[in-house]
Amino acid sequence: METKLTINGTEQRLDLDPRTTLLDALRHHLGLTGSKKGCDHGQCGACTVMVNGRRINACLTLACMHDGDEVTTIEGIGQPGNLSPLQEAFVSEDGFQCGYCTPGQICSATAMLEEISNGWPSHVTDDLSGKADLTPEEISERMSGNLCRCSAYPNIVEAIRKAAGENA
Amino acid sequence: MRPFDYTRAEDTEAAARQAAGGGTFIAGGTNLLDLMKLEVMTPEALIDINRLDLAEIEETDDGGLRVGALVTNSDLANDARVREGWPVLSRALLAGASGQLRNKATTGGNLLQRTRCLYFYDRAMPCNKREPGTGCSAKDGFNRILAVLGTSEHCIATHPSDMAVAMRALGAEVETLKEDGSTRRLTLDDLYLLPGDRPDQETVLEAGELITAVVLPAPVEGKQTYRKVRDRASYAFALVSVAGIVDIEDGRITRADLAFGGLAPKPWRNAEVEDLLTGETPSEDLFNKAADLLLAEAKGYGANDFKIPLARRTLVSVLGELTEEAQQ
Numbered sequence: 001m002e003t004k005l006t007i008n009g010t011e012q013r014l015d016l017d018p019r020t021t022l023l024d025a026l027r028h029h030l031g032l033t034g035s036k037k038g039c040d041h042g043q044c045g046a047c048t049v050m051v052n053g054r055r056i057n058a059c060l061t062l063a064c065m066h067d068g069d070e071v072t073t074i075e076g077i078g079q080p081g082n083l084s085p086l087q088e089a090f091v092s093e094d095g096f097q098c099g100y101c102t103p104g105q106i107c108s109a110t111a112m113l114e115e116i117s118n119g120w121p122s123h124v125t126d127d128l129s130g131k132a133d134l135t136p137e138e139i140s141e142r143m144s145g146n147l148c149r150c151s152a153y154p155n156i157v158e159a160i161r162k163a164a165g166e167n168a
Numbered sequence: 169m170r171p172f173d174y175t176r177a178e179d180t181e182a183a184a185r186q187a188a189g190g191g192t193f194i195a196g197g198t199n200l201l202d203l204m205k206l207e208v209m210t211p212e213a214l215i216d217i218n219r220l221d222l223a224e225i226e227e228t229d230d231g232g233l234r235v236g237a238l239v240t241n242s243d244l245a246n247d248a249r250v251r252e253g254w255p256v257l258s259r260a261l262l263a264g265a266s267g268q269l270r271n272k273a274t275t276g277g278n279l280l281q282r283t284r285c286l287y288f289y290d291r292a293m294p295c296n297k298r299e300p301g302t303g304c305s306a307k308d309g310f311n312r313i314l315a316v317l318g319t320s321e322h323c324i325a326t327h328p329s330d331m332a333v334a335m336r337a338l339g340a341e342v343e344t345l346k347e348d349g350s351t352r353r354l355t356l357d358d359l360y361l362l363p364g365d366r367p368d369q370e371t372v373l374e375a376g377e378l379i380t381a382v383v384l385p386a387p388v389e390g391k392q393t394y395r396k397v398r399d400r401a402s403y404a405f406a407l408v409s410v411a412g413i414v415d416i417e418d419g420r421i422t423r424a425d426l427a428f429g430g431l432a433p434k435p436w437r438n439a440e441v442e443d444l445l446t447g448e449t450p451s452e453d454l455f456n457k458a459a460d461l462l463l464a465e466a467k468g469y470g471a472n473d474f475k476i477p478l479a480r481r482t483l484v485s486v487l488g489e490l491t492e493e494a495q496q
Contacts, residue, residue, distance in 0.1 A: 001174060018174035018214070021201070041202050042269060054242070054271045060198045061272065064174055065216055112267060120246045123262040123402065128251040144402035145266025 001064045007032065008076030016063055023047045023058035026073060034074035034103045038147070045146035048104040048111075049073050055111035057145075074103035077110060086110055086163040095159035097150035105146050109160050112142045116164075134164050169204050173213040180345050180378060183217050188347035188376025191215040195238055196272040198265075199281040208289060208298060209282075222276075222380055225249070231386030234343075237276030237379045241265070241331065244275060253387035256411050259394035260334035266403045276379035279332055279342065279359070280371065283325035283433075284405055286310055296322045297367040304367075312471040313405065316479070317463075318432040323367030324469055327434050328405050332356060334394055336435035337411035337427035341383045347376035353383070360434035367433075390415030390423050391490045397430075397482055406430035408479045414445075414490035421445050421491065428462075431479055438462055450491035455484040 001018045004011065007030060014029055023040075026032040026049070038046035040059045047058040050072040078084040086106050089095065096102045116132055124141045125132040132138050139157045148156065175191070177183035187193055192211035194200055195218060203209040222236040225247055233254070235244060244250060245261035265273060282288065287295045287305040294302035306314055306324050314324045336356045345351050359371050373379075392413045398404040409429035415422045424445035428436040441462045448454050459480040466476045488495070 018172065019169045040205065042198055045266065045268060048268055055268050056272045057198070057268045060201050060269075062174075062194075062197065062201065065194070065197065065218055067176075108268065115267065118246075120242070121251070121258070121262065123259075125262075128255050128258055141402050142267055145268045 003064050003067045005063070005066060005068075006070045008072060014063065018062060018064050020063045021059055022049070022051075022061050022063045022066060022071070025063035026058060026071070032073050032075050035107075036100055036103055038101065038104075043147070044101070044104075045108055046101050046104040048108040048146065050107060050111050053111070053114070055108050072107070074107055077106060084110065084163075086113075086159065089159040089163040090156070093155045093159040093162055094152070095155045096148070096152050101146060101148045101150075105143070105148070105156055108143060108146045109156075109163070112139075113160070113164055115142070134161060136161070169201075170207060170210045172204075172211055174216065175213065176216045176219060178219075180217075180220055180222070180380060181349060183215055183220060184345050184347045184349075184376045184378045186213070186215045186376075187378065188374075189213075190375075193217050193378065195274040195277045196240070197277075198269050198273050199277065203282060203289075206289060206291070208291060217378070228383065233384045235275050235382045235384065237274060237381055239275045241270040241273045241275070241278060242267075244331075245270065254334075254338060254384055254392075256337060256392035256394050256413060257331070257334040257384070259392075260330040260396075260409075260411060263394060263396040263406075263409070264330035275331070275382055278329055279335075279356075279379060279382070280373075281329060282370075284328050285314060285325040288325060297325060297363075297370075300366065300368045307469050310471060311469045313407065313430075314469065314472050315432050316466045316468055316472060316475050317428075317436055318362050318434065319467065319469075320363045320365065320367070322365050323363035323433070324472075325363070325367065325433055326430055327360065327432070329435065330394070330396060330406060330409060330429060333406075333409055333427045333429035333435045334411040335382060335384070336437050337413055337425045339385050339425070342379055343381040343383060344373065345378045345380050346374060351380075356435055357437065363433050370433075388413060388415070388423065388425075393486060393490060395482055395486045395489075397478060408475055408482045410482050410486045412486045412490050414487065416450070416491060416494045419449055419494050421448055421450055421494075424458075424487075426483070428479065428483075431466075431475060445487070450487065450494050452484060452488065455487040456480070458487065459483045 036046035038044035191213035222238040413425040
């Protein structure tokens with residue numbers, strides 16, 4: 001199945017078995033191993049990438065369904081020496097222990113901050129018509145699709161708040 | 169995952185024809201691909217409908233909304249018109265799944281997602297829904313999350329959707345397109361079948377019949393809420409949920425549209441409960457009578473017995489919240 005994907009700004013042409021998930025296409029066929037396979041069932045969020053600007057679980061979609069789409073992975077968000085503000089904040093706030101969930105956390109948080117700035121409410125937002133503040137409660141709710149088995153959650157929340165300028 | 173033929177549908181008519189020949193539609197795929205990895209579902213052909221022109225939310229002539237089947241859960245929950253006029257639907261969607269899944273999951277796919285019964289997922293165990301005639305492992309097994317209303321001796325699975333519960337309370341209807349090009353509209357009550365002796369048959373949809381849209385009637389007067397009780401605060405299925413739309417005039421209830429999740433094989437609604445409440449002055453005593461009626465036929469299977477009192481307390485609490493002003 002021929003599939004064209006634009007990954008982190010670079011066009012890639014792949015010829016894949018239709019069963020290939022977007023996650024396996026990234027990791028096994030393009031060598032982009034930043035996106036992690038945790039549960040492979042959409043429960044842990046370690047595989048989170050952005051497709052056309054929106055965060056999704058790369059393990060629960062087929063690469064061939066995304067012909068022509070733009071994908072951003074952790075490799076496109078920052079590189080050594082050129083970290084994104086969220087990556088800087090995860091380092092300074094100690095937002096991880098083993099680090100396995102971290103690429104997914106950062107891809108997810110990058111898109112989540114965009115969702116908040118676009119005025120998307122969440123389950124814990126009191127007023128559906130208003131704009132949500134970036135409280136710890138809002139961050140926890142919006143990041144519930146990303147698990148951290150080391151349970152670095154308090155520092156992940158602080159890192160996201162710091163990157164968003166909430167407690168700078 | 170078993171091999172399958174992959175086809176990208178060019179238009180809705182072609183999609184329906186292709187699926188009628190033995191294909192399975194894929195939209196968001198968040199539930200289907202999970203089940204295909206586990207080989208609980210083994211379609212021989214996938215018809216990818218993501219490129220079809222079904223991702224718009226349009227206003228209808230009578231003040232309602234026509235939600236295309238491919239509108240994502242995120243786009244539906246965040247639509248300004250939905251937040252304003254149908255807030256119970258926004259709330260239900262935002263209570264479901266995770267940010268990542270809501271970005272992928274679609275309106276049509278959400279309606280057709282499969283139960284999360286552990287035995288449906290476990291191919292080593294009998295399950296009448298997965299393999300008709302093999303028996304139900306859940307009745308005497310781990311059934312904490314399963315149904316207490318509308319079950320049969322063959323299946324006690326719940327329908328897992330939050331969105332569908334709100335749509336049931338709102339009186340939404342599903343538009344479909346059949347293989348022969350004809351269309352029809354179904355209420356959610358008509359769409360879903362109870363398990364009976366064929367729990368593998370979950371809806372009345374025919375082979376190749378494609379959900380093209382969900383139509384929401386015009387907004388109604390009254391307060392709306394969606395209350396979801398679950399084992400953790402976020403990203404978990406409902407143990408019990410209540411979608412409620414209640415209006416009060418002169419101290420009396422004039423509307424009580426109530427639908428329930430987590431209790432039954434389909435989003436549950438009971439007109440007798442609504443009739444009992446309508447015309448009455450709100451009180452805790454009245455709400456308990458409504459719960460008596462709702463749960464009169466409820467049957468627990470051991471580990472899920474707790475859902476019956478939990479449903480009562482949740483209903484009483486939701487009705488209290490929605491009639492708070494009238495009770496002061």
